[in-house]
Amino acid sequence: MSAIEKVEVLVTGAGRNFVTLRITTSDGVQGLGDATLNGRELSVASYLRDHIAPLLKGRDSTRIEDTWQYLYKGAYWRRGPVTMTAIAAVDMALWDIKGKVVGLPVYQLLGGKSRDKVLVYGHASGSDLPSLIDDMTEFRERGYQAIRAQMAVPGMGGTYGVRKGAIYEPAAADLPDEQLWSTEMYLKFAPDYLGKVREEFGFDFHLLHDVHHRLTPIEAARFGKDVEPMRLFWMEDPTPAENQETFRLIREHTTTPIAVGEVLNSIWDVQHLITNQLIDYVRTSVTHAGGITHLRRIFDLAALYQVRSGSHGPTDLSPVSLAAAVSLDIAIPNFGIQEHMVFAPETQEVFRGYPQFAAGYVTPSEAPGLGVEYDDAAAAKFPYDPKYLPVARRADGSLHDW
Structure with missing residues (x-):
């Protein structure tokens, strides 16, 4: 079993604000997942860091489907952009790891x-x-x-x-x-x-x-x-x-x-x-x-x-x-x-x-794997910069869908 040993939530403002999940296994293999939710980035970062990371440590990194079901059904509170973005990040990282372990790109x-x-x-x-x-x-x-x-x-x-x-x-x-x-x-x-x-x-x-x-x-x-x-x-x-x-x-x-x-x-x-x-x-x-x-x-x-x-x-x-x-x-x-x-x-x-x-x-x-590498030193040069998407109003002042 290749167990999950380390779970890191990485936040950077490199051009846009990004949240990246990095999972490291007991064999030293690392996988990356994107956890970015524009305008609500830190909500996903917290969900991962405070609620999901403790659940992942020690789990078998090869059990991708089981981990997906565990995180989705196990939370009781299902769906929604924060939950599904957090689960997506874990899923991508585990596919990345599996590809690296077998020496094949994920599409294979x-x-x-x-x-x-x-x-x-x-x-x-x-x-x-x-x-x-x-x-x-x-x-x-x-x-x-x-x-x-x-x-x-x-x-x-x-x-x-x-x-x-x-x-x-x-x-x-x-x-x-x-x-x-x-x-x-x-x-x-x-x-x-x-x-x-x-x-x-x-x-x-x-x-x-x-x-x-x-x-x-x-x-x-x-x-x-x-x-x-x-x-x-x-x-x-x-x-x-x-x-x-x-x-x-x-x-x-x-x-x-x-x-x-x-x-x-x-x-x-x-x-x-x-x-x-x-x-x-x-x-x-x-x-x-x-x-x-x-x-x-x-x-x-x-x-x-x-x-x-x-x-x-x-x-x-x-x-x-x-x-x-x-x-x-x-x-x-x-x-x-x-x-x-x-x-x-x-x-x-x-x-x-x-x-x-x-x-x-x-x-x-x-x-x-997915073929993407994350440069920690470069990321450190770009701190998180909170931003919000626009809203739209009609001429009478009422809100409209942006």
Whole structure:
């Protein structure tokens, strides 16, 4: 038995705030897991350090499934982003260890390659149409074959998805940034600029757009119908997913594909959406949905209903998360697409060896395990810096979904 001997919770502000779990076995093998929950990072750090770490010491590191069930069922309080992110970190670290012990990359332990490379999409944005076109041009020149387009709605300077610099970072220090939102302005404006993107670049690449939970079901149905001529790869999170039956209304009114799931944390959260074929892509992430073990279950269920994967993968998830996601992407039969963003230089200094981009695709590392190493000395240079994601308010001052 290779017993778990040491459990460390590592917090760094290297470009973004990250929480990393490092497990060391009695044989000296180390595994990494991502435990980052943007804006609530320390809640997961405490959950791991104060509640899970004491349970892990002395356990057999090879019993990944049993450990997952132990942490999920044993807590009694199930699901939710904090619990599932903490369990995910343990799960990733144990898969990393197992791969290192047998000398194989994790994807080989999941059945090997179902494809040679993983299609990814980038994030183009602009404060106006000329800057969006310039950004789209840059992404096309870099080889991206799938690009998400987001543009600032005039009069709403804090429009979601628009970068302020080279790296997208919506979170801010102190209190959350309060941003103005108008659904009416968005519904009038977004289909127009997406149409202009197609006019400029044509249809020989995949165009995506993130609604970011902003619309009611009937508004989302109208939006989906308006953008049908643009042939979107998907419209992402068109309406909040708490009342999932409402997606049937959207489905009945538009053929624009629907992607949902980045804020959902378990197979039970997406079961209705998948089994009723109310979505086309499930976007649950390896970090927030219970790790490799549980995300594989979600994707296997989705495969039965012709729903494909589209894993959430922004830069507020660490390179460990990207490596774990790509390990699944390369192995599952119903892969769709993988979100991909360029990590900040500080992040790349701390995390080394993650999957690299080339000509619109990424490929997993061939190193044993997940292939990512954590540099403690580099991490120490970047202390944790508390930040909050923005909130949105309508013109009358009431809160809206951000």
